[in-house]
Amino acid sequence: MAKLVVITGITGVQGSSVADTFLQTPGYTIRGVTRNPESAAAKAWAAKGVEIVQGELDDVKSLERAFKGASVIFGVTDFWTIWKDPRTAEQKAPGQELVAYCYEVELRHGKNLADAAASTAATLDRYIFSSMAHATKSSGGKYTKLYHMDSKAEAVTYAQGLPALQGKFSQIQAPIYFQVGTEWGLPIAPKKQPDGTYRMTAPGPGHKPIPFGNVRTDLGPCVKVLVEEAPPNTNLFAVGDYISWTDYLRIICETQGLKYGGFDELSYDQINELIPGGLGHEFGLNVLFAFEFGYEGNEPGIVGPGKYGIRMTSFREYCEKNDFSAMLGK
Secondary structure (H helix, E strand, O other): OOEEEEEEOOOOHHHHHHHHHHHOOOOEEEEEEEOOOOOHHHHHHHHOOOEEEEOOOOOHHHHHHHHOOOOEEEEOOOHHHHHHOHHHHHHOOOOOOHHHHHHHHHHHHHHHHHHHHHOOOOOOOEEEEEEOOOHHHHOOOOOOOOHHHHHHHHHHHHHHOOHHHOOOEEEEEOOEEHHHHOOOOOOOOOEEOOOOEEEEEEEOOOOOOEEEEOHHHHHHHHHHHHHHOOOOOOEEEOOOEEEOHHHHHHHHHHHHOOEEEEEEEEOHHHHHHHOOOOHHHHHHHHHHHHHHHOOOOOOOOEEOHHHHOOOOOOHHHHHHOOOOHHHHOO
16 A cells, blocks of 8 residues: 655745656655645646645644645755745744744744644554754863754754654755756846856855765655654765865856856855845854854764765766856856
8 A cells, every 4th residue: 555655845846846856756656735726836746646745834723734644744844935935024022033033934834844744643653753953962062053944953963852753854955956046036146257267256265075965856765764764863964975165166067068267255243244134144144054064964873974874965966957148148
């Protein structure tokens, strides 16, 4: 009998990767949970044979209905969707930082997912939650306001404390997306200089490697391993490639036929000024945390894809398969 995999955020990057993987794996049926089943993206999944149901992360009862009968649940929260929602600025407390309020909402969403997953304990084999390192703890208190990281990490602690999820919970951590400097429209994107070369600016030193990955293609296979091979309570860091900012730009130039012009380091204050509203704060500190303490944190027992022989995409492979002409203004 086919096992039911329920995927939250199926129209997003991570949920789509998980759906692709299990659609290609015999023995599973897929149910996708989305806020708007009538969206074009949701209908596209329905056309592929995915059962699409409505569910809200702020509504535990809707999640319980969506999770009913699940053997596997993939849970993901999205700090940035909360941050971009115009209602967020209206709902936060007077004088409260926008990102601090987003932390509260995302943590609530993570707890709601865990509670709803616990309600399916009779059928549930594995609940996989998309998490991040606890920046405050891993940095020994140096980074106490990395809200989009700690919100997910504290949701993990909550899930681990639910008796109904004992022996059924694991977590996956996504790395920095390859697309951060190529598709997201951030001011760190390579820019053409008057002499025809391309330069890049980003937080932190240019020579030190940090973890990246092609989350859209590679997260799903990692989740599948957590379901089929890894023991419960596994914390899998789905890193694809360790590269420096300098090599990031150099590989883009080599694969796109461009002249490499060099890298300029941005301080936290500079990236915060370039990207206002808290986004620069979160992104800048996230990268600086990664340089100093490791993106995945220092919790014991974290494993990488290599432990299970998972084939991950290198940044060069990603660049060779994509054309960045429009973004780079060639």
